[in-house]
Amino acid sequence: MNLYFIVNPAAKNGRSAIVWERVQHMLEQEGVSYEVHWTKKAGDGKRIARLIAERNAEPLVLIAVGGDGTVYEVVNGASLFPHVVIGYIPAGTGNDFARGFGMPRRPEQALQRLLTGKVASGDLGRFVSSDVRDGVFVNSIGCGFDAHIAREVNRSKWKGRLNRLGLGTLVYVFYLVKELFRYQPTDLDICIDGQTYSFQQAWVATVSNHPYYGGGMRIAPSARADDGLLHVTVVSRLTRWKILSVFLTVFWGGHVRMKEVSVFAGRNVRIRPAAPVPVHADGEEAGRGEVSAWIESGGLRVIGAETL
Numbered sequence: 001m002n003l004y005f006i007v008n009p010a011a012k013n014g015r016s017a018i019v020w021e022r023v024q025h026m027l028e029q030e031g032v033s034y035e036v037h038w039t040k041k042a043g044d045g046k047r048i049a050r051l052i053a054e055r056n057a058e059p060l061v062l063i064a065v066g067g068d069g070t071v072y073e074v075v076n077g078a079s080l081f082p083h084v085v086i087g088y089i090p091a092g093t094g095n096d097f098a099r100g101f102g103m104p105r106r107p108e109q110a111l112q113r114l115l116t117g118k119v120a121s122g123d124l125g126r127f128v129s130s131d132v133r134d135g136v137f138v139n140s141i142g143c144g145f146d147a148h149i150a151r152e153v154n155r156s157k158w159k160g161r162l163n164r165l166g167l168g169t170l171v172y173v174f175y176l177v178k179e180l181f182r183y184q185p186t187d188l189d190i191c192i193d194g195q196t197y198s199f200q201q202a203w204v205a206t207v208s209n210h211p212y213y214g215g216g217m218r219i220a221p222s223a224r225a226d227d228g229l230l231h232v233t234v235v236s237r238l239t240r241w242k243i244l245s246v247f248l249t250v251f252w253g254g255h256v257r258m259k260e261v262s263v264f265a266g267r268n269v270r271i272r273p274a275a276p277v278p279v280h281a282d283g284e285e286a287g288r289g290e291v292s293a294w295i296e297s298g299g300l301r302v303i304g305a306e307t308l
Helices: 011-030 044-055 068-078 096-100 107-116 145-154 158-164 169-180 240-249
Strands: 002-007 035-038 060-066 084-090 119-128 135-137 140-144 186-192 195-208 230-236 261-266 268-273 278-281 284-288 291-303
Touching (some): 002 011, 011 060, 011 068, 011 107, 044 060, 060 068, 068 084, 068 096, 068 135, 084 107, 140 145, 140 291, 145 278, 145 284, 186 230, 186 261, 195 240, 230 268
Parallel strands (some): 002 060, 060 084, 084 291
Antiparallel strands (some): 119 291, 140 278, 186 268, 230 261, 268 291, 278 284
């Protein structure tokens, strides 16, 4: 299959371009034929992926080089084309797509796996929100405090500065503590496969395709990227100080044992918050308020995945 690399040079504050130089050197050493495209602004990954898929009728591989946001754009551009296979060279801050789909997180190893790996089928999440009429996600979608933090971090000038120093995670910690005393949790209803559940003072409602989000947090420990289910995690009715313990224990999945944490699984999910709280899809802004999501079992063809 033909290989098309879509490189986001801005990922991890420019380090993605350095990763690509190493990958490019390996490709030339191996004598691999490929085509490379560069993104310049938000939305380019989706646009480029769609153009490549439209102009090529034969099977091809679209390889995102960047972070989870780059994967999000590439998959959104290619999701309607069954002849497209998705690959990934991790070059971002979080790289949760690599974790969830069992891909190496070191770029050189990821490329070797990609060149020798088999194509497998994983699940694809689809969603509709106030700002997105026909969206897809590969990691998670949700609304509440985590989406609020992601929005604040993505808009922050400090993210780039700390990434240059290799301390990008600190900006999330800063905004977590800063916004903890400003954010107002809201009541919400969640309908899962026709069954409705109500929650008061909900902080987080996350719908996951695999265990990871936020750069390695195991928000949904029992989820798998090929189990045909969406895994729902709701955090509600807990004090502001205790929310900190949730964000600590979530790194190993211990939060699911807390009485304030509810977990579900299903194929169709609708979240209806009482207030227009922010919505994220794979860490990217995706509107405010109500969001509906459903799973397309086997809807994502990936190469280089180990666990599928």
